[in-house]
Amino acid sequence: MTAVRAPGMWKRSSDVRVGFLYLLPSIILFAVFLFYPMIRTIYLSFFLTDQNGNAAVNVGFENYSYLLTSMEFLNSMKATGLFVLYTVPIGIILALFFALLANEKLKGIGFFRTMYSSTMGISVAASSVIWLFLFHPSVGLFNRILLAINLPQIQWLLDPEWALLSIAISTIWMNTGFSFLILLGGLQNIDEHLYESSRIDGADYFYRLRRITIPMLSPTLFFIITISLINAFQTFGQIDILTKGGPSQSTNLIVYSIYREAFINYQFGTASAQAVILFIIILAVTILQFKLLEKKVHYQ
Incomplete structure (x- = not known):
């Protein structure tokens, strides 16, 4: 039928x-x-490869065990963790501060909005070249300022103690424009009647910031924190232009380490294993964010 x-x-x-x-x-x-x-990538992480990136010898998990005992890779993980710690919190706080300023109804505030968001229109390569001149040990602006106020000059990109911090400063500057625009958009979507009601009740600026602005902006802040963390783990361009992972591997972040291992040392197997480990780290951090931070997000 x-x-x-x-x-x-x-x-x-x-x-x-x-x-x-x-x-x-x-x-x-x-x-x-x-x-x-x-x-x-997952497939190649279990192999030794030839110079063309083709799988040659199946070694199982040996690439992973080698990386987890390699001081060079562990140093890359440490440098990456410090870089994320330097750039993400400071970058978000600065972007929020500028967004709060630009959200005020003041004469000529449009000019400052343009200035704060201008870094979005500059590529990573162009920005890095600008910072390369600023950090120059002899003719750079920063060392000239230190010299003018009788302070010792700093080898910004040549000193292992300063190189990672210097990269972090340039990265914060590059990323602030994007975060600023997103946060400003979030601020301008908050219902003005909430502020008017709080003013009638006698609430001051900081009370409104704590009780209205931050809770209503929390979905946008959650998005910016997530994107900023992922971008920080994937930083490459400014490392390649400013320090090439040096000095003494102090700025050899995981993404740059993957690049060096694959396209300079032609070890595609260990490079793939590093990429898989980086993927797992980013996935774990993202899941942790959703577990811990999303509970505090106030959706309208």
């Missing part, structure tokens, strides 16, 4: 096919540029 499909089932089946056709271009793009590279 032949089963007869109801008209509703035919319609749903047709909708699924049409929906799949609409999604097909995105699925192809994701498969080519995301899923295949990810699967290939």
Whole structure:
């Protein structure tokens, strides 16, 4: 006996096919540029490879065990952790401060909004070249200022104690514009009636900031914290231009270590293993954020 499909089932089946056709271009793009590279990276992490990146010898988890006992890789993880700690909190606090200033209804505030967000229009390469001149040991602006106030000059990019901090300063400057614009947009979406009611009740500025602004801005702050953390773990351009991982491996962040291992040392197996470890770290940090921070997000 032949089963007869109801008209509703035919319609749903047709909708699924049409929906799949609409999604097909995105699925192809994701498969080519995301899923295949990810699967290939995981596959290569279990092999020793030749100079062309082809799998040669299956070594199982030896690449991972080697990395977890390698002082060079552990130093890269430490440098990456310090870099994230330097850049993310300070960058978000600065962006929030500027956004609060730019949100005030003052004459000429549009000029300052443009200035605060201007770093978004400058590429990482151009920004890094600018900072390369600022950090120059003899003609750089920073050392000239130190010299003018009779303080010892600093080898910003040549001293292992200062190099990572110098990279962090330039990164904060580069990323502040994006965070500022997102936070400013979030501030301007807060209902003005909430502030008017609090003023009538006699609340001062800091009370409004603590009880209205921050809670209502919490979804935007949560987004910025998540994106900033991921971007900090993936920093590469300014490292390559300013220090190339030096001096003494003090700025050899994990992403730059992956690049060196794959395209300078031609060790694609260990580079892939580093990439997998970095993926696991970012995934764990992101999940932790959602577990701990999302509970404090106030959705309207």
